[in-house]
Amino acid sequence: MSTVQTAGRAAPPGADALATVELPDARLDRVSSNPIFQTLVRERTRFGLILTFAMLVVYYGFIGLIAFDKPLLATKVAGTASLGLLLGVGVIVFAFVLTGIYVVRANTRFDSLAADLTRSLAR
Amino acid sequence: MSRSHTLGGLAAIGVLGIAATAAYAAGPDLGNVTKSATNWPAIGMFAFFVLFTLGITYKAAKGTKSASDFYAAGGGISAGTNSLAIAGDYMSAASFLGISGLVYTSGFDGLIYSTGFLVGWPIVLFLIAERLRNLGKFTFADVASFRLDQTSIRIISATGTLVVVAFYLIAQMVGAGKLIQLLFGLPYLYAVVIVGALMIIYVAFGGMKATTWVQVIKACLLLGGATFMAGAVLYLYDFSLEKLFAASVQTHPKGDAIMGPGALVTNPIDSISLGVGLMFGTAGLPHILMRFFTVSDAQAARKSVFYATGLIGYFYILTFIIGFGGIALLMSDASYFKLGADGTTYDKLKDMVGGTNMVAVNLANAVGGPYFLGFISAVAFATILAVVAGLTLAGASAVSHDLYAMVIARGRTTEAAEVRLSKIAAVGIGIVAIVLGYIFENQNVAFMVGLAFSVAASCNFPVLLMSILWRDTTTWGALLGGLVGLVAAVTMVVLSDAVWVKTFGHPVALFPYANPALFSMPLAFLTIYVVSKLDNTKRAQRERAAFEAQFVRSETGIGASGAHAH
Numbered sequence: 096m097s098t099v100q101t102a103g104r105a106a107p108p109g110a111d112a113l114a115t116v117e118l119p120d121a122r123l124d125r126v127s128s129n130p131i132f133q134t135l136v137r138e139r140t141r142f143g144l145i146l147t148f149a150m151l152v153v154y155y156g157f158i159g160l161i162a163f164d165k166p167l168l169a170t171k172v173a174g175t176a177s178l179g180l181l182l183g184v185g186v187i188v189f190a191f192v193l194t195g196i197y198v199v200r201a202n203t204r205f206d207s208l209a210a211d212l213t214r215s216l217a218r
Numbered sequence: 219m220s221r222s223h224t225l226g227g228l229a230a231i232g233v234l235g236i237a238a239t240a241a242y243a244a245g246p247d248l249g250n251v252t253k254s255a256t257n258w259p260a261i262g263m264f265a266f267f268v269l270f271t272l273g274i275t276y277k278a279a280k281g282t283k284s285a286s287d288f289y290a291a292g293g294g295i296s297a298g299t300n301s302l303a304i305a306g307d308y309m310s311a312a313s314f315l316g317i318s319g320l321v322y323t324s325g326f327d328g329l330i331y332s333t334g335f336l337v338g339w340p341i342v343l344f345l346i347a348e349r350l351r352n353l354g355k356f357t358f359a360d361v362a363s364f365r366l367d368q369t370s371i372r373i374i375s376a377t378g379t380l381v382v383v384a385f386y387l388i389a390q391m392v393g394a395g396k397l398i399q400l401l402f403g404l405p406y407l408y409a410v411v412i413v414g415a416l417m418i419i420y421v422a423f424g425g426m427k428a429t430t431w432v433q434v435i436k437a438c439l440l441l442g443g444a445t446f447m448a449g450a451v452l453y454l455y456d457f458s459l460e461k462l463f464a465a466s467v468q469t470h471p472k473g474d475a476i477m478g479p480g481a482l483v484t485n486p487i488d489s490i491s492l493g494v495g496l497m498f499g500t501a502g503l504p505h506i507l508m509r510f511f512t513v514s515d516a517q518a519a520r521k522s523v524f525y526a527t528g529l530i531g532y533f534y535i536l537t538f539i540i541g542f543g544g545i546a547l548l549m550s551d552a553s554y555f556k557l558g559a560d561g562t563t564y565d566k567l568k569d570m571v572g573g574t575n576m577v578a579v580n581l582a583n584a585v586g587g588p589y590f591l592g593f594i595s596a597v598a599f600a601t602i603l604a605v606v607a608g609l610t611l612a613g614a615s616a617v618s619h620d621l622y623a624m625v626i627a628r629g630r631t632t633e634a635a636e637v638r639l640s641k642i643a644a645v646g647i648g649i650v651a652i653v654l655g656y657i658f659e660n661q662n663v664a665f666m667v668g669l670a671f672s673v674a675a676s677c678n679f680p681v682l683l684m685s686i687l688w689r690d691t692t693t694w695g696a697l698l699g700g701l702v703g704l705v706a707a708v709t710m711v712v713l714s715d716a717v718w719v720k721t722f723g724h725p726v727a728l729f730p731y732a733n734p735a736l737f738s739m740p741l742a743f744l745t746i747y748v749v750s751k752l753d754n755t756k757r758a759q760r761e762r763a764a765f766e767a768q769f770v771r772s773e774t775g776i777g778a779s780g781a782h783a784h
Contacts, residue, residue: 126770136773143344150344154337158493161330161479162486168326169478175463177477183329184538186337187531193340198524201348206517209774216776 131215135208142200146193157186256403259592260599264402267439267600268416271432275420278427285633288425288640289356289615295430295512301525303430304509306437307608308335308530310390311397311601312667314440314537318581319574321541322548323567325466325476328541332534334493336527338500343523346501348516349686349772357612358507358678359620362685365764367693367757371681372624374700376616378677379504381704382670383613383647384654387606389666391655394602400572401579401595406659413603414652420607421614421644425637426512429607436604439597441529444536447578447594450585451543466545471566476545488731492668495735499671502679505612516775537578544577547584554580610647617643665716668733672711676703676738684746686772689765692758695750703742710734 126132160168160182168179286292295303313335321328354361359375391410398409420428455461463477470476500506510519548554554571555564570576582594618640623631681700684691711717713729750758770776 123767123770126774126776127766132770132774139773147341147344150337150340154333154497155490155493157333158330158489159486162489165479169475171477174460175467175474175477176459177326179326179478180329183326183333184535186333187534190333190336190340191528191531194343194524194527197340197343198520201520202517212774 126212126216129212129215131208131212135205135212138208139201139205142197146197150190150193153186153189157182257401257592257595259589260595261402263592263596264599267435267596271428271435272419274431274435275424275428278424278431282423282425282427285356285619285637287427288637289508289611289619290511291426291430293512293514297513297518297521298525299430299434300509300513300518300522301529302437303433303512304506304522304526305529305533306433306440306601306604307503307506307509308526309437309440309533309601310605311598312393313534314444314601315397315575315578315598317534318537318541318544318578319576320482321538322544322577323574324480324482325470325472325542325545326478327480327482328538330479330482330489332538334496335500336531336534337493338497339523339527339530341497342501343520343527345683346507346686347510347519347523350507350510350682351513351516351519352775353686353768353772354511356508356511356619357615358504358682359616359624362682362696363624364685365761365768366685366691366696367761368624368628370693370697371685372620374681374697374704375678376620376625378502378673378681378700378704379616379620380613381708382502382504382674382678383609383616385666385670385673387609387613387647387651388654388658389663389670390602390606390609391651392658392661392663394599394606395655395659397602398599400576401598407656410652410655413606414648414655416603417607417610417651418645418648420603421610421648422641425640426508426611429604429611430509430512432600432607433604436597436600437529440601441533441536443582443590443594443597444533444540444578446590447582447585448536448539448543451539451547451581454543454547454585462539462542462546466542469549469566470545485731487736488733491731491733491736494739495668495671495675495733498675498679498735498739500674502674502677502682503671504616504674504678505608507678507682508612508615540578540581543585544581548577548580551584554584606651610644610651613647614640614643617647662716662720665711665714665732669708669711672707672733672735672738673704675735676707676742677701680739680742680746684743684750686768688746688750689762689769690750691746692750692753692755692761694753694755694758695746695748698749699742699744699746702745703738706738706741707734710738 161179168177168182170178172178172181281292282288284292313331317328317331320331350358350361353364357375357379359372359379362375363371391413394413395406395409398404398412399406402409404412420432424431451462452459455465467474467476472480509522513519513522548570549566552562552564555566555569556571557564558569567574571580579591579594579598583591586593618636622639623629623636677700680703681696684699685696710729710731711734713727714732714734715727716732718724718727718729
C-alpha cells in the first residue's frame with residue numbers, strides 16, 4: 096500500500112496491477128479533494144454525457160423515422176435526392192462533428208484544467 | 219489453373235439472403251460463390267503487398283523485444299497512424315463489398331448500415347477512450363480488473379474476447395475463402411490456408427507493430443482505391459450527384475423507390491436492436507480496444523478516435539457513391555451479367571457476374587480497366603488479411619496476458635515467457651481458424667459477425683463501462699453480469715431464425731428477432747447493478763474503497779504506466 100509508482104513508469108508485466116497503481120492515501124486525498132480536480136471531472140463527465148445523449152437522440156431518431164415514417168423520408172428535397180438520404184449523410188457528418196466538438200473542448204478547456212491540476216499538486 | 223464454371227443461381231440466392239437479413243451485411247458472408255478464371259494481375263499485386271508487408275514484419279520483429287512492444291507496439295504509435303489502423307480494422311472487405319452491394323440492390327437502405335457502424339465511435343470517445351488509455355496496459359481486461367478480482371474478471375473478459383474473436387474470425391475466414399475463389403480463381407482451401415498462414419506470420423513475428431502497419435497500409439490502399447473509383451463515377455456525371463441519382467433512378471428496376479427506405483427495416487424492434495448491437499458492440503470489440511494502448515497518452519487516444527471517425531465516415535460515403543455508380547454504369551451493360559436462356563435478358567438485381575457483392579469489383583473494371591480491377595481485388599484480399607491479423611492478436615493476448623500470466627501463473631511469470639506463449643497462442647488460433655474456416659465452408663455464417671457485435675455489446679462493454687464508471691461495481695456483479703450478457707446474447711441468436719430454423723431445421727424460431735442486443739445488453743447492466751448492490755462481502759467493500767484511486771487515475775492519468783518501454 097505504501098509503494099509509490101512514479102507516473103510514466105511501466106509496471107512489470109505479470110505483476111499484480113493493483114499494487115503498481117495504488118497511490119498512498121495522503122496523495123490520493125490531495126488529488127480527489129483538489130477543487131481543480133473536482134471541476135475537471137464534473138465538467139468533463141457532464142460534457143461527455145450531453146454529447147452521448149445528443150448522439151443517441153439523433154441516431155435513434157433516424158432509425159425511428161425509418162421504422163415508423165418511411166413516406167416522410169422518401170419525400171423529395173432537392174431534385175432526385177430524398178430527405179432520408181440527406182438525413183442519413185447528416186447522421187454521419189453529425190457523428191464526426193460531435194467528436195470534433197469534444198476534441199476541441201478537451202484540447203483547450205480540459206487539458207488546461209489538467210495542467211493547472213498538475214501545477215497545483217506539485218506545490 | 220481453374221476452369222470458370224458458374225453456379226449463378228446459387229450465388230444470387232446467397233447474396234439475396236444477405237440483403238434480406240442484411241442485419242449482417244457487415245458480415246462477409248458472400249453467399250455461395252464460384253471459382254473464376256485465375257486472375258494474374260490481381261495475384262501479382264497481392265503478391266507484391268504480401269512481400270512488402272512481410273518486409274515490414276521482419277523489421278518489426280527485430281524491434282519487438284518486450285511485452286509492451288509485442289502487445290502495444292511499445293506505445294509508440296502516433297494518433298494519425300493509430301486512426302488509420304482503427305479505420306482499417308473497421309473497413310472490412312464486407313463493409314466495402316457488402317455495403318456497396320446493398321446500395322446497388324436497395325439504394326437508401328445501404329445507408330442504414332453505414333450510419334449504424336459509425337455512431338459507436340462518438341460513444342467510444344465520450345465514455346471510454348481516454349479512461350481506457352489512462353488505466354490500461356495491454357488488454358481491456360487490464361482495465362476491467364483494475365480494482366476487482368484479477369482471476370474472475372480476467373476469466374470473464376478473456377472469455378468474452380475469445381468468443382467475439384472466434385465468431386468474427388470464422389466469418390472472415392469463410393468470407394475470405396469465397397471471395398478469393400471469386401477474385402483470384404484459387405481453390406477455397408488454398409485461400410483459407412494462405413490467409414491463416416500469413417496472419418500467423420504477421421502476429422507471431424511482428425506482434426502489434428506489424429499488425430498495425432499492415433492495417434495502415436491496407437487502409438491507405440483501400441481509401442485510395444475507393445476514392446479513385448468514386449471520383450471516376452462522379453467525373454462521368456460531371457461531378458453532379460443529381461445527375462448520378464437521376465441516371466440511377468432511371469436504370470434501377472425499383473425506380474424512384476431506391477431513394478427512400480425499402481424493405482430492409484420492417485420490424486422497428488429489430489432495427490433498434492441492430493442499432494444497439496452495432497453502436498455498443500463497437501465499444502466492446504477487443505481488437506479495437508487494444509488499439510488505445512498503442513498510443514502514448516490520453517490526448518493521442520482522443521485524437522485517434524476523431525480522425526478515425528472522419529476516415530470511416532468518408533469511406534462509407536464513398537461506398538454509397540460506388541453503389542450508385544454500379545447502378546448507373548453497370549446495370550445497362552449486359553457484359554457484367556449472366557444472361558438468361560434466350561441469351562439477351564437478365565435480372566439486373568440477381569444476375570450480376572459473381573453476385574451483387576461484386577458490384578465494387580465490376581465497377582473497378584468499368585471505370586479503370588483490368589489492371590484497376592486487379593488492384594481492387596488485391597486490396598480486398600489484403601483487407602481480409604489485415605482484419606484477421608488484428609483479431610488473432612487480440613485472441614492471443616487474451617490467452618497469454620489474461621489467462622496465462624494473470625490467472626494460471628498468477629503474475630509469477632517472466633515477460634519473455636508471456637510473449638513466447640502469445641506467439642504459440644497466435645499459431646494455435648491461426649490453425650484453429652483454418653480448420654474452422656474449412657469446416658464452415660458450406661455453412662451459413664451470416665449471423666456470426668452480428669453475434670460477435672452482440673456479445674461485445676452484452677458482455678465486454680457492460681463489464682468495462684461499469685468497472686470504470688460506477689463506484690459500487692463489485693467482482694461478483696461484473697462477473698455474473700458479463701456471464702449473463704454473454705449467455706443471453708448467444709442463446710437468443712441460437713434460438714433465432716438464422717440458427718434455430720435455417721441451420722437446425724426447426725419449424726419456428728423461439729426468439730422472434732434477429733438481433734439480441736436490445737435485450738441482452740440491458741440484462742447484463744441490470745445484473746451487474748443488482749448483484750453489486752447485494753454484494754456485501756469483505757472483498758466488495760475493499761473494491762468499493764479502491765475505486766477512488768482508480769477514479770483519480772482514469773480521469774487524470776496520474777500513475778498511468780506509459781505503454782512504452784523505458
